[in-house]
Amino acid sequence: MIRKTYISAIVVLMTTFAYAGGYRVALQGQKQLGMGHTGVAVINSAEAVFFNPGGLSFMDKKVTLSAGVSPTFSHIHFQNSEYGWSTKSDNPVATPFNVYAAVKLNDWMSAGIGVYTPYGSGVEYPDNWEGSHLVNNIELSAIYIKPVVSFKITDKLSIGGGPILAIGSVNFNRNIDRSTTNASGERANVTIDDSGVVAWGYSLGLAFRPIEDLTLGFTYKSEMKMKAEDGKADFRNVPSTAPGVYDGVTFDATLPLPAELAVGASYTINEKWLVAFDYNRVYWDAYESLNVYFSNGTESHNPRNYKNSSVYRFGLQYMASERFTIRGGYYFDESPVQAGYFAPETPRNDSNNFTGGLTFQVSERFAIDAAFLFVHFDEVDASYDHYQENGQNVPFGGTYKNNAFIPSIGVSYGF
Amino acid sequence: MKKNIKLLALIALGLAACEPEFDREVSDSGFYSAGDADFSNYVAVGNSLTAGYADNALYVQGQRNSYPNMMAEQFAHAGGGTFTQPLVDDNFGGLLLNGTQIADTRMILEFDADGNPSPVNLDETPTTEITNTLEGPFNNMGVPGAKIFHLAAEGYGNVAGVGSTANPYFVRFASSAGTSVIADAAAQNPTFFTLWIGNNDILAFATSGGVGEDQAGNINPATYGSNDITDPNVFASVYNSLLTALTANGAKGAVANIPDVTSIPYFTTVPYAPIPMDQATADQVNQGYAEYNQALSLFVFLGAIDQEEAQRRTINFQASTNNPAVIEDEDLTPLQNPLTGEDIPNLRQTTAEDLIVLTASSFIGTTVGGDPTKVNGVSVPLGDQWVLTPEEQELVANAQTQFNATIKGLADQYGLAFVDARAMLTQVAETGIPYDGGMLTSTYATGKAFSLDGVHPTAKGYAMIANAFIEAINQTYNSTIPIVNPGTYPDVFVK
Numbered sequence A: 001m002i003r004k005t006y007i008s009a010i011v012v013l014m015t016t017f018a019y020a021g022g023y024r025v026a027l028q029g030q031k032q033l034g035m036g037h038t039g040v041a042v043i044n045s046a047e048a049v050f051f052n053p054g055g056l057s058f059m060d061k062k063v064t065l066s067a068g069v070s071p072t073f074s075h076i077h078f079q080n081s082e083y084g085w086s087t088k089s090d091n092p093v094a095t096p097f098n099v100y101a102a103v104k105l106n107d108w109m110s111a112g113i114g115v116y117t118p119y120g121s122g123v124e125y126p127d128n129w130e131g132s133h134l135v136n137n138i139e140l141s142a143i144y145i146k147p148v149v150s151f152k153i154t155d156k157l158s159i160g161g162g163p164i165l166a167i168g169s170v171n172f173n174r175n176i177d178r179s180t181t182n183a184s185g186e187r188a189n190v191t192i193d194d195s196g197v198v199a200w201g202y203s204l205g206l207a208f209r210p211i212e213d214l215t216l217g218f219t220y221k222s223e224m225k226m227k228a229e230d231g232k233a234d235f236r237n238v239p240s241t242a243p244g245v246y247d248g249v250t251f252d253a254t255l256p257l258p259a260e261l262a263v264g265a266s267y268t269i270n271e272k273w274l275v276a277f278d279y280n281r282v283y284w285d286a287y288e289s290l291n292v293y294f295s296n297g298t299e300s301h302n303p304r305n306y307k308n309s310s311v312y313r314f315g316l317q318y319m320a321s322e323r324f325t326i327r328g329g330y331y332f333d334e335s336p337v338q339a340g341y342f343a344p345e346t347p348r349n350d351s352n353n354f355t356g357g358l359t360f361q362v363s364e365r366f367a368i369d370a371a372f373l374f375v376h377f378d379e380v381d382a383s384y385d386h387y388q389e390n391g392q393n394v395p396f397g398g399t400y401k402n403n404a405f406i407p408s409i410g411v412s413y414g415f
Numbered sequence B: 001m002k003k004n005i006k007l008l009a010l011i012a013l014g015l016a017a018c019e020p021e022f023d024r025e026v027s028d029s030g031f032y033s034a035g036d037a038d039f040s041n042y043v044a045v046g047n048s049l050t051a052g053y054a055d056n057a058l059y060v061q062g063q064r065n066s067y068p069n070m071m072a073e074q075f076a077h078a079g080g081g082t083f084t085q086p087l088v089d090d091n092f093g094g095l096l097l098n099g100t101q102i103a104d105t106r107m108i109l110e111f112d113a114d115g116n117p118s119p120v121n122l123d124e125t126p127t128t129e130i131t132n133t134l135e136g137p138f139n140n141m142g143v144p145g146a147k148i149f150h151l152a153a154e155g156y157g158n159v160a161g162v163g164s165t166a167n168p169y170f171v172r173f174a175s176s177a178g179t180s181v182i183a184d185a186a187a188q189n190p191t192f193f194t195l196w197i198g199n200n201d202i203l204a205f206a207t208s209g210g211v212g213e214d215q216a217g218n219i220n221p222a223t224y225g226s227n228d229i230t231d232p233n234v235f236a237s238v239y240n241s242l243l244t245a246l247t248a249n250g251a252k253g254a255v256a257n258i259p260d261v262t263s264i265p266y267f268t269t270v271p272y273a274p275i276p277m278d279q280a281t282a283d284q285v286n287q288g289y290a291e292y293n294q295a296l297s298l299f300v301f302l303g304a305i306d307q308e309e310a311q312r313r314t315i316n317f318q319a320s321t322n323n324p325a326v327i328e329d330e331d332l333t334p335l336q337n338p339l340t341g342e343d344i345p346n347l348r349q350t351t352a353e354d355l356i357v358l359t360a361s362s363f364i365g366t367t368v369g370g371d372p373t374k375v376n377g378v379s380v381p382l383g384d385q386w387v388l389t390p391e392e393q394e395l396v397a398n399a400q401t402q403f404n405a406t407i408k409g410l411a412d413q414y415g416l417a418f419v420d421a422r423a424m425l426t427q428v429a430e431t432g433i434p435y436d437g438g439m440l441t442s443t444y445a446t447g448k449a450f451s452l453d454g455v456h457p458t459a460k461g462y463a464m465i466a467n468a469f470i471e472a473i474n475q476t477y478n479s480t481i482p483i484v485n486p487g488t489y490p491d492v493f494v495k
Helices: A002-013 A030-034 A053-058 B002-017 B060-064 B067-078 B181-186 B199-207 B232-246 B279-302 B307-313 B358-362 B390-414 B421-430 B459-477
Strands: A063-069 A073-080 A085-088 A097-106 A109-124 A137-152 A157-175 A189-211 A214-221 A224-236 A249-257 A260-268 A273-282 A289-294 A299-303 A309-319 A324-333 A351-361 A366-377 A380-384 A396-414 B042-046 B095-097 B100-103 B107-111 B117-121 B140-142 B192-196 B252-256 B275-277 B320-323 B326-328 B347-349 B371-375 B417-419 B433-435 B438-440
Touching (some): A030 A309, A030 A324, A030 A351, A030 A366, A053 A189, A157 A224, A157 A249, A189 A249, B067 B140, B067 B459, B140 B181, B181 B232, B199 B390, B252 B390, B252 B459, B279 B307, B390 B417, B417 B459, B421 B459, B438 B459
Parallel strands (some): B042 B140, B042 B192, B192 B252, B252 B417
Antiparallel strands (some): A063 A396, A073 A085, A073 A396, A109 A137, A157 A189, A189 A224, A214 A260, A224 A249, A260 A273, A273 A309, A289 A299, A309 A324, A324 A351, A380 A396, B095 B100, B275 B320, B326 B347, B433 B438
């Protein structure tokens, strides 16, 4: 009962979170995060609800629970030497979370549920900064609720899957252009805000153990489209050429949550060592343009033109003792952003990611999981060339350098 | 457990502080170079252009977007110090003297119910009381309305002289009643300065339609009227004394010359032939001028004027959308009726060589006292103040040529950076100057370079000027000051 209360408190409190360019947030489990967020073929906790529902029925324990949170400290630094511009973001600390439960119903069937936050973005620049016509601040979030069921077909093969319910919200403010102010000198801007946007999708998974020490995994998650309808659009300080044009405006917009494919392998070298590799393919080409249609007839078209991207993950686990398990990992995360589309709301170039983690087994049933992720982006000269003024493209660019530090802490329980 | 929480908090703080650093930060000292210049104490001297005046008023936002302030922000990348400005009290514009309004609020574009824009004065009461004097010194010593000799005039900031020998804008921030602009500027021991002055020495004459006098040959400015053209020798000697004062401590600096009056929308917006008319009205109007036209052939016969002048003076309206306006031109030959001795009016119609001032747009076509037969510019000739005639333009151009020769000569002599503002604004007027969001042209309101008064630049226009200064400074002093981006500054304001 106490536990239940805790979990719902976490769900309620931690609805703001962020980070990661593109807006994918790969922080879905403390054990797996420690191993470079591999896990398609690692089946040792309820985190498999996310990583591979197909593998759940391979689990030994009857009940497994895990929950965690990953406070994200992200930074964006921008400069442009032609004009002497220098700006640092003041991103809020985001708190992606994850809660999983899995139950072994019988020898060949398991069920589970997960609540987690795979997408989000929380970027906050100083108001009216040099790129304020593209973004002042943005907060995107999507909470996934994912019930799954898994069947063991044979001793070597298990499959699973289930529907996904996504609940999203968006709050995005930017100036309407690079220079317009009202008579008092306050910049004209618009905030679009919507929450409770719902989308449905599904996930499928498969786990295969050709020999006892080798596990292969495969998962697929469908694309979902978050459609905001009749959201609130709040225009401020806009000089008016006709009265009432900017009063009580609403907006429609669609944001795709791309489909994702993952394949992976894990190998138990001996009693102490486990090694895992994952390959993720994210079908970002679904994100062509962020188009916002306002009820007053104005439209905002923001080409994104993302490309499909890959993530290469590598992880190691070492069971030092009965009480301690140590993990390490690395992954290379390709950016979906193409040249000329580097928008400051998701300023993402390729990143090198380093992870570490440990589990402390407090008792036979109860463990504390901790992990750490450092996201390193190389300094990059980039621009967004598709903002238009008077019908011509006005590039906005410079040099960006970003990073993120993400400690992650969780608990797991199993018997 | 408590210890752990403290530790966690400490770690969290540490993580938040780990911000990414560039290999070379633009904010690092040494990224930009001051070259041979020292920007630590920059003082800007000049007139309304230096003050950031726009839309026929001085208001806070305009001051923040003055070209010296933009430059100072860029100088700050290379050792520039703080830059203070005598900010007015509001964004309305306009001034009060002992509670009485003495200057209009700023102009702003207002759209009527049909969506047609027109420039109007902002419907607010000014709050800037000039007797509330500010504690200086101020790096921006731009004084709207100042002519060259005003900068050296003692008592120019004495409130008792407002309306005659003093300037209300300088009253606000003069260090004492008896001081001069240049004395207050030099007292700050600038390490770097800009001087852009002389525009009003021709512009006041031009914008008043040439009602003043050309004072060439009169070397006593105290005797000048407010709309007169300054004597070139007075100009040269005062300019030299200003530079002597500003460079007394070895300061380096930049100066700019004076643009053509024909490059500003104030003179290029109203066409010379602005009057539409149908045949019946034309016949009626021509009837009214028949006697005058006949008299002209008589004066040709008498040898008082030649055939060419008679042609020029003949009034003829047609069924057309663009008839020239009737004006009074003091440069026409004065004529008297040989029988009565009565003066014959000096009338003619405008030609493509005339420049009709912007403010005439709301005057031409109006009636006198509501009498439909007394239409300004048609049956009632426009007075001298509405038109800058070719003869008046020549006076302006002559003075400008001499002033600009003085500025260039002294810039070279003192080794200063020189900005050819004339060439730049000619380019704006003729082809436009591109920026990353379009083209800055001198077309009224929509050209984005000039504010609604048709004389002073918009902030975008001032940004273009700041860049011209920065480029000249970089070239002269081997500095690497970054330019500003005009596209990020506002232009014309809509209500």
